[in-house]
Amino acid sequence: MKQLLFILTLLVGHFALGQGSVNLQVEVHDGKKKPIAYAAVVLIETSTQDRIEKKADGMGKVSFYIDQGRLWKLYVNNFDMEREIEVPEKGQSNRSMSLTYNPAFANRKAQQTNDRSNIVWGEQHYTGKEAPTPGHAMLRIAVKSRSGYVQPGMEVRVVHVATKTGYTARTDARGMAAFMVGQGLSYDIDVEDALNISYVDVKKRDGLVLTNTVQYDKPKVNETVDGDTIVQHILKDEAASGRAFYTVKVHKSGVGTGSNETIYLEEIHGKKVYVGYTDGTGEAKFLLPIGKKYMIHFNYQRDVDVIDLSKSFGYVNGAMELTYIPNPKLEHPELFIPGREELFLVEFESFLKKQYPAPIQPQKVGLFLKWGNVFNPKTKEALLEIGYTAKGSGLTLPGNYSFVLDKSGSMAGYYRIEMLKTSLIDLVNQLSPNDYLSIFTFDDKMETIFPHQKLGNNKQVLIKAIEGIEAGGGTDMLEAMKAGYEAVMSRYSEKQNNRVILLSDGYDSNQPEVLESIQKPYTDKVLCTTVGVGEDYNYALLKLLAEKGRGVVHHVADSTAFREVFMNRVLKEMNPVAYDVRLEVVYDDVLKCEHLYGKSPLHGSNNPMVYTIPNLYDGANGVALALFSIRASNPDIAKHKVTVRIRYKEEVDGPDKVVEQSLAPQWQEGDGSLKLAVEAEQKKLYAIAEINRALKVMSDAYTVGNNARAQQVLEETIQRMNELYPKAEDADVKKLVDSMEGYLEAFKNLARKNALKQKKGP
Secondary structure, three states: OOOOOOEEEEOOOOOOOOOOEEEEEEEEEOOOOOEOOOOEEEEEEOOOOOEEEEEOOOOOEEEEEEOOOOEEEEEEOOEEEEEEEEOOOOOEEEEEEEEEOOHHHHHHHOOOOOOOOOOEEEEOOEOOOOOOOOOEEEEEEEEEOOOOOEOOOOEEEEEEOOOOEEEEEEOOOOOEEEEEEEOOOEEEEEEOOEEEEEEEEOOOOOOOEEEEEEEOOOOOEEEEEEOOEEEEEEOOOOOEOOEEEEEEEEEEOOOEEOOOOEEEEEEOOOOOEEEEEOOOOOEEEEEEEOOOEEEEEEOOEEEEEEEEOOOOOOOEEEEEEEEEEOOHHHHOHHHHOOOOOOOOOOOHHHHOOOOOOOOOOOOOEEEEEEEOOOEOOOOOEEEEEEEEEEOOOOOOOOEEEEEEEEOOHHHHHHHHHHHHHHHHHHHHOOOOOOOEEEEEEEOOOEEEEEEEEEOOOOHHHHHHHHHOOOOOOOOOOHHHHHHHHHHHHHOOOOOOEEEEEEEEOOOOOOOHHHHHHHHHHHOOOOEEEEEEEOOOOOHHHHHHHHHHOOOOEEEEOOHHHHHHHHHHHHHHHOOEEEEEEEEEEEOOOOEEEEEEOOOOEOOOOOOOEEEEEOOEEOOOEEEEEEEEEEOOOOHHHHHOOEEEEEEEEOOOOOOEEEEEEEEOOOEOOOOOOOOOOOOHHHHHHHHHHHHHHHHHHHHHHHHOOOHHHHHHHHHHHHHHHHHHOOOOOOHHHHHHHHHHHHHHHHHHHHHHHHHHHHHHOO
16 A cells, blocks of 8 residues: 655745845757847746846846746747746745747647657668659658767658658668658658657658758667666766756755655656666756656655656756655555554445435435345344435525645646646636635645635636646645634634635645644634545545544545536535434344444434434435344344434524434345345445445554454455455455455564564564
8 A cells, every 4th residue: 555645845945034036047049059149038927927028148148136926937039938937935046947949840849749659660761862752752861969960870750640650760871861751741750769859841742852950969878677667877967859857956854965865757648767866965867758747756755746848849958956755654664554544545435326315395304224134043233224315405604715725746746736726716616706715725835825805706816816826845734724714714604604625635744633733723613625636645634634624525536526526515515405414323222233334423322323424415415334233133123123313404503303214124034144235336335334444443453553453354354355245346345455455464574574573582
């Protein structure tokens, strides 16, 4: 199991008093590295639209001193160079940029692709002196270095992307490769491993002979390739054709220089991983193929930040500084076993597909009961499915919301931040002008995107602010959470829907109890909804914050789920049909309720067992599973009914409403062993609920040092799941069983490690 608890800090200068500043040096050149004299270089601040305009000197160089604003974009001759300059809040940073400006080339490059899969290649062997055949042109490509030297023996490829066809040839002693190509077609040109070095648009003209000179400098690097992993030994620190020279400087928290660390640069939407090692100064150097994005990982920190070379061309140099704060729990193999605060669970209710009956009017809440098995003399336990629904208009309370949004570096990968922003804008468009709203973001610092105020006519201003959010930096949600709660409380009223909505992957530099302490003064006034983003979000933390905030935790694993979560769940939660909802289970000594999966009983409740459940909104369709032990199983058991009630309010200060149902067991003669949850969906819900229960027992036992109990519950639950699913036919259940088997193996390895320690002695 991946245990991710990481922090990334983007260094932006030394701390000092007052407004931060940037010394920026810009050098502009063309595709052949020739300086562009007197180019117009413009900086535009993204929020205020302030402009700083300067002319480059005769060598294409220009300097800026920026001590205002936050984020500036850079333009050359009105062309967006896709570069951003961030001004630190404090201190001073120094940046230098070497820019390649060629607008015609850039526009043509935008039509190119780095995808060479499924291309049908043909090898050609022409001297370049042949006459073009009918319908074709002779294309001669001369390959020279930056210094003007011919490049013999180079593989050259011309690609027609639309038809997925391409031709290969090698340069001769003159550095020339020749091709017979179709008239009226456009070809992209690759040299060796450098894609899209240039292009050629072939006109429709009989007898056409074209000569195109391209510049190629072979990367001065030796690479060791093991599968998809590439380790580089750079022979010369300079950019090459199709390769960016990139330096990553690492600082390690509590140590200073991050020397002797391993860095992984993983192609996003690709298969290759470039591995580098920091030197004594904390620097690692790479020659990276341009046209791609790379996610940065460390040994004990994943999804740290992104190097974006997707829009780069020419000779590219870049640098990045990171602070590496490894999770100490991941540095030791025994801590692959999760304790209470690290346990990742998948809510079994999220797998509910069936729709329970709508409430019977005038009730707004419906209730459905079904036993998971019939009873016979061998029955020792029974499962009761409790379904509940809600229908009707919700509470018409004005909104008082604060959104707390994670924009740390890990949110930049896999299009998380883009989809989150789009979904948040969709949600904002549904809010009333009378709703109060604020948005706070956090990475390694908190930022107010939209101060708490009545939405009014500011919707477009708010949407622009959301669109401007960019991911990058560390993770410290403490101040943003505090600001969110304080903002809601500044406009608090009992007659409003007061709610903080946290959107994050859940990995934070603060301890859970510190974040929980922010909520404590307000738990009776402000609800907290959490949305976990990504496959590996920190379930334990977001579940804790939602439970302590009397709210719900949602999970968004991929981009397709964002809109469903925001529009069908979060938005509806803002207008609950049923408020202050409690579930009661009444039983007798023959049928005893042992456990309600996924819920904790209120302290002091016995019979009935009383559980709080989240507010219900229009269209809500939820499930609970109650496990009963059987004292004596005989035909008389059919007389022992179980009663379930749901109490709720339709108004904040209104009276209790009650919906109630009772269900008696069904008796069947026989002596066979009857399995629980014979219905397919109920069986799956039960299986996932039972796995979650076992994992909680495991983590609790491990936390207090009872490894034998933890191992026992894993073995028993795995066996039970194998009996329920002997052919492992359900992918979701199989995935969870695989994780349990991984934990079981970890416990066995830990036992071996402890035995070796005892054998070795002090």
